[in-house]
Amino acid sequence: MKLKKIAASIAAMAFAAGVVAKENDVGIFGTSGKGMGDHTFIQQDGAKADNIRAILKNVKMPAGFKIDLYAIVPDARDMTMAPQGTVLFVGTRKDKVWVVSDRDRDGVADEVKDFAPSLSFDVPNGVQFSKDGFLYVAERNHVRVFPAAEFFFEGPDVVAVDVVPKGELIPEGEESYNHTARVVDIGPDNKLYISLGQPYNVAPPEKLDLYKKTGIGGIIRMDRDGKNREVYTYGVRNSVGQDFHPKTGELWWTDNQVDGMGDDIPPGELNRQTKAGQHFGHPWFGGGKTRTNEYAKETPPAGIVHPAVSTTAHCADLGMAFYSGNQFPKKYKNAIFSAQHGSWNRTEPCGARVMVTFIDKDGKAKMEPFAEGWMNSNKEYDGRPMSITMMKDGSMLVSDDYAGAIYKISYVGS
Amino acid sequence: MIMPVRSTRSHTSVANHVKKTPAQAGVFYFLENKVPVNKLIIFFLSLCLSSVAIAADMANGKVLSAQCSACHGKDGLSRDPEAPNLAGLSALYIEKSLVDYQKGARHDRRMSLIAQGLKKSQIKDLSAWYSAFELTAKVPDI
Numbered sequence: 001m002k003l004k005k006i007a008a009s010i011a012a013m014a015f016a017a018g019v020v021a022k023e024n025d026v027g028i029f030g031t032s033g034k035g036m037g038d039h040t041f042i043q044q045d046g047a048k049a050d051n052i053r054a055i056l057k058n059v060k061m062p063a064g065f066k067i068d069l070y071a072i073v074p075d076a077r078d079m080t081m082a083p084q085g086t087v088l089f090v091g092t093r094k095d096k097v098w099v100v101s102d103r104d105r106d107g108v109a110d111e112v113k114d115f116a117p118s119l120s121f122d123v124p125n126g127v128q129f130s131k132d133g134f135l136y137v138a139e140r141n142h143v144r145v146f147p148a149a150e151f152f153f154e155g156p157d158v159v160a161v162d163v164v165p166k167g168e169l170i171p172e173g174e175e176s177y178n179h180t181a182r183v184v185d186i187g188p189d190n191k192l193y194i195s196l197g198q199p200y201n202v203a204p205p206e207k208l209d210l211y212k213k214t215g216i217g218g219i220i221r222m223d224r225d226g227k228n229r230e231v232y233t234y235g236v237r238n239s240v241g242q243d244f245h246p247k248t249g250e251l252w253w254t255d256n257q258v259d260g261m262g263d264d265i266p267p268g269e270l271n272r273q274t275k276a277g278q279h280f281g282h283p284w285f286g287g288g289k290t291r292t293n294e295y296a297k298e299t300p301p302a303g304i305v306h307p308a309v310s311t312t313a314h315c316a317d318l319g320m321a322f323y324s325g326n327q328f329p330k331k332y333k334n335a336i337f338s339a340q341h342g343s344w345n346r347t348e349p350c351g352a353r354v355m356v357t358f359i360d361k362d363g364k365a366k367m368e369p370f371a372e373g374w375m376n377s378n379k380e381y382d383g384r385p386m387s388i389t390m391m392k393d394g395s396m397l398v399s400d401d402y403a404g405a406i407y408k409i410s411y412v413g414s
Numbered sequence: 415m416i417m418p419v420r421s422t423r424s425h426t427s428v429a430n431h432v433k434k435t436p437a438q439a440g441v442f443y444f445l446e447n448k449v450p451v452n453k454l455i456i457f458f459l460s461l462c463l464s465s466v467a468i469a470a471d472m473a474n475g476k477v478l479s480a481q482c483s484a485c486h487g488k489d490g491l492s493r494d495p496e497a498p499n500l501a502g503l504s505a506l507y508i509e510k511s512l513v514d515y516q517k518g519a520r521h522d523r524r525m526s527l528i529a530q531g532l533k534k535s536q537i538k539d540l541s542a543w544y545s546a547f548e549l550t551a552k553v554p555d556i
Contacts, residue, residue, distance in 0.1 A: 075495070093495045123495075177496055178523055201523050260527045344484045345528055380480045380488055402493045 038156045042098070042112040044072055052405050055382045059373035063414060064329070067371065070408040071100045071109035076399035078183055078240075078319060078387050079406070080127045080135070082150035085392035089115060089135060089149065090399065090406070091127040093181050097137060099153045100406065107395075107408070116146070118157040125181035125240070126194070130224065138182035138194050141175055142166040143226070163192070163226040170196060170216055179238040183319070188249040191221045191228075197238030201259050202294045203283040217282055219253065233273060235280035235304065237287075241320040241387065245359075246334055250274055252308070254317040254338060257287025263347050266290035267310035268317045270338065270357060270367065278305045287313070308365040315351035316341035319387025319399070327394025328411045334359065337370065337396060339385035349379045354388070354398055354409075371398075371409065471535070475543025478536055482544075485524070490547045496524075501547035508541040 052069050059067050075092035082089065088100040088109070097115040104110055126138030135149035143164040152158045169182075179197030187193050198207075198217030211217045212234065219233035219242065233253075242253035255269040266287025271280055284300035286292040288310040311317050320338035335358050342351030354371040374383035384402035391397060395410040485494040490501025500508065514520035515529035532540075 075493075259523070342484060344524060345481065349481075349484070378480055380483050384484075384493075402487075404493070 038117040039113045040096075040117065042072055042074065044110065044112065048072060048404075052383075052403055055374070055403070056407065058376075058382070059371055061371045061409070064411055065371075065409055066412050067407050067409045068108065070397060070406045071112050072404060073098050073100060073112055073399070073406050074404040075401050076386065076404060076406050077125045077181065077401050078127050079389040079397060079399050080129045081389060081391060081397075082129055082135075083131060083133050084150055087150055087153065088389075088397065088406070089127045089129070089153075091125045091137070093123050093125055093401070095121050095124070097121060097124050097127060109406070115149070115153055116156065116158045116160070119160060123180050123182075126184040128184045128186060128192075130186050134224070136163065136184050136186075136192060136224075138169075138184040140180040140182070141169045141172070143169060143184065143192070143194065145224070163224070164222075164229075169194070170214060171210070174199065174210075174214075174216060181240050183240055183242055185242055185244065186224070187221065187244055187251065191223055193219055193221045193232060193242065193251065195219050195236065195239040195242060195253070197236070197240070198282070202286065202292050203237075204294075208283075219251070221276075230276075232276050233278060233280065235282045235285075235301075237282040240318045241338060243321045243336070246322050246324040248363075252320070252322075252336060254320055255280070255282075255287070255307075256316055256318075257313070258290075258292055259314070259345070261286060261290070261293070262313075264313050267307070267313050268315055268340075269307035270309040270311065270317060270320075270336070270365065271305070272308040272363065272365065273305070279303060280305050280307075308363075309357060309367045311340070311355075311367060312350050314343040314346045316343060317355070321388040321390055321396075323390065323396070325390050325394025325396075328396075331358070332356065336365075337388045338367075339387055339398065341384050341386055342375065342381055349375060351375075352381050352384050354385050374400075471539045472542040472546060474536070475539035475541070478540050479543050481528075482540070486544075490544055490549075499549075500544040502549035503544060505538075505541035505545035508544055509537055512537045512540070 049069060049072055056067050056069060061067065073090050075094050076090050077093060078091040080089050086101065090098040090100060098112055099115045100109045101111045102109050121139055122142065123140035124137050128136045133148050133150055135146040137144050137146065144160050145163050146158055146160055149158065176199035179199050182194055182196065184192055184194045196216045196218055198211055203211060203217055215231040218231050218236050219239065220229060221232040222229040236255055237258065238256045239253045240256070242251060244251055251273045253271050255271060257266045257268055267290070269287055279301055281300065281304045283292055284295045284298060285304065288307060318339050318341045320336050323332045323335050323337055335356050338355045338357065340351035340353050340355055343349050352374040353369050355367050356370040357365050357367040359365045374381060374385065376382050381402055383400045385398050386401045387399045389397050395408050398407045398409060400407065482500065485497040486492050486500045491499050511520065512529050512532060515522065515525045
């Protein structure tokens with residue numbers, strides 16, 4: 001080795017010696033250990049809770065609204081409040097469904113534990129209670145119902161009934177690791193509506209027949225016992241948020257659009273579906289009216305429905321819910337609250353906020369930011385809002401699978 | 415010689431070609447193995463600096479990592495079930511992974527897109543940054 005090179009090495013090392021590695025907070029998903037049989041309990045106070053409360057001070061909302069930490073819930077995704085309003089069930093993209101209780105009824109959760117630890121769950125993202133108290137859980141390739149889960153969650157073992165047996169939601173060969181977070185909702189027709197994201201960035205031609213038949217890249221519906229399954233929606237890329245308009249009963253849903261076409265196209269989508277069997281454009285359209293490169297020369301099917309709202313590209317519009325409560329000012333009645341999870345490869349990051357969409361009497365929709373502040377000045381995420389649900393008192397809950405938390409937004413006026 | 419990016423544990427790799435480690439053999443290791451003087455200098459420097467990562471531009475890695483943090487976490491601990499923790503991985507492995515995505519030897523819907531946009535120097539900087547994170551693990555008690 002030449003002396004000059006050694007000198008260069010020494011210089012490089014001396015330069016680097018000034019930079020010391022930062023300590024990590026390894027305990028971010030820390031639990032308080034196990035107790036009461038096999039349940040895992042999540043600690044609700046301490047440094048993590050304090051850090052999250054500090055971040056929430058940066059969140060800006062219209063005057064009169066306040067935001068608080070409701071619960072620490074690891075990987076919190078889709079949420080559903082039990083009919084009595086006592087316990088919140090929370091899905092994840094991992095292997096747990098969490099049960100969040102507010103036993104002392106002070107408006108903040110005091111206990112978070114896993115639901116039915118005797119059972120195994122595989123990407124149980126979608127959770128939905130029926131009005132009569134049945135909890136539906138949609139996993140990657142399985143849908144189950146848990147009768148009276150609001151009362152039976154106390155024990156580690158619960159009654160579970162298959163709605164769609166494991167391996168029958170999609171063909172097993174189509175199981176993938178992306179776009180497999182389902183949402184499930186119950187329509188005004190008392191049927192289950194389940195989103196089935198297609199696994200690709202742009203669905204390839206050789207898969208289209210199979211996907212059309214099975215409802216992959218679509219939304220399917222079925223009776224609550226799993227019978228009479230049919231495809232309700234075609235041309236979806238990956239929807240992780242849907243709800244029914246409280247007045248019209250129409251299904252509105254978000255969709256995540258094609259990556260790799262640049263920062264500004266294609267737009268994200270909020271869609272309005274007015275009847276069964278409508279086609280929303282994927283894979284011929286990558287989002288909005290932007291054609292995908294892969295299908296640029298193909299003729300799209302007739303009658304494509306374009307989005308009600310085209311959103312900023314790559315902000316990742318995910319969970320959504322209509323506001324039907326009475327606590328917020330009147331203008332929010334029947335508006336949509338939706339979460340923008342935030343971009344992952346946009347040069348100028350966008351998202352990490354809660355949006356609100358007002359729909360006028362002609363069905364025309366206009367979206368604007370409602371709560372922002374989870375992206376810090378370094379353009380890093382301090383949180384990533386994922387989904388929305390409403391409480392019985394008209395407050396709104398926002399899940400965040402990055403912070404592992406649920407926030408409560410309420411209107412307190414001036 | 416260009417020193418590769420080093421994580422906290424990689425200084426032993428200098429002596430990988432012998433059976434006994436320097437720690438086992440003590441000072442006699444260097445006499446017995448006739449290690450050239452310049453390697454000795456590098457080796458002792460590595461020891462002195464063993465608690466820090468060595469990189470030409472780790473600071474740039476930190477800047478670039480803002481984008482990675484969306485999935486892999488600001489602390490290098492992933493919040494996304496599809497994404498691994500990066501904290502404390504060896505620089506070699508991070509670099510190899512990014513190059514594999516770039517060349518198409520490995521494919522992921524997100525990483526294949528991300529890697530396409532990275533220069534070789536940026537890959538080195540990012541690898542230096544994440545490999546310098548210190549991490550402790552708690553092994554399950556069963």
